[in-house]
Amino acid sequence: MRVGILYSRVRAEEKLLFQALEKRGLDFDLIDDRTLHFELSHSASAIERFSGYDIILERCINHSRAVASLRILNDWGILTVNTAEVAEVCGNKLHTSCALSVNGVPTPRTFTAFTPESAIEAIEEIGYPVVLKPAVGSWGRLLSKVNDRDSAEAILEHKEILGTYHHSIFYIQEFIHKPMRDLRSFVVGGDTICAIYRTSQHWITNTARGAHTENCPVTHDIDEISQAAAKAVGGGVLAIDLVEDEERGLLVLEVNYTMEFRNSIEPTGVDIPDRIVDYVVRLAEGEAPGTGAESPA
């Protein structure tokens, strides 16, 4: 078996994945996305560079590069983890919300609007505070908790004037008064393999922003909503961000398709990179449930 690892930079996660591949004696190549160019055709010469791989594990740090590469590879019939469809849905919060909603997965109340005026209407329909998020982005960057109309008007104007156009596709979400923590569960091939609590004194509880992590036992409810969210976005290797609402229970905030896990191995005791590699191998060997990308070219 030959595995390709499509990557942008080698972080702790990538090194751990390489070690897991080496431990199994698997043949693998590193494919730096900065070195790639694709001929957009189905000619044998275009596909040749990648046709020798049984599967490609995508670990790009740029969402745009990931989606473009996966789209081309999947169109060529090359099996990838995750698929282009999963990347497209998870990499855009608006698309994620739609997928979760249509599949009946509980989420905070969420609106989108295209002008500051209509965004204000949406915000006031939800009621303050709300959270404005960029549809594409990660690590808690550019999140705004909007507490009142003055803040809303200022932030919306800034986003419209100072941001690129896609910042004017406003993504507005109800603020959940969570207990200073959220949850992240890890779903690999349909199994909820572990979960962590992310605790912070700040309302943003991303580990990239300094949140403390500890093990979160996978309860029936966590397993159920995690699997439902994973299935809604297309399945594969995913990290589900959950928040606890006093009345409604667990709600899904977002789903990550190129997840970071360095801070989650020790508290959970689960060898996450090994579980990922195990899934990749089983998928390539046809022993794991597919994710829809393996249609022939």
Place this chain on the structure above:
Amino acid sequence: MAIETITTTAECPDCLGALELKDVMQSEIVQCPECASELEVVSIDPLTLEPAPEEEEDWGE
């Protein structure tokens, strides 16, 4: 493929501070302990460090 790594010392190209590198590989990101710059190991033979690419808007998980 076998991952090639190197353990060595190096000089930060930003602040000229000293870095101790342990089992680093090509494309790995390291941080200078003196100036906190993120650096990319662009080559391990010879060892070459360059400022890591700036974070872009669509970076993430």
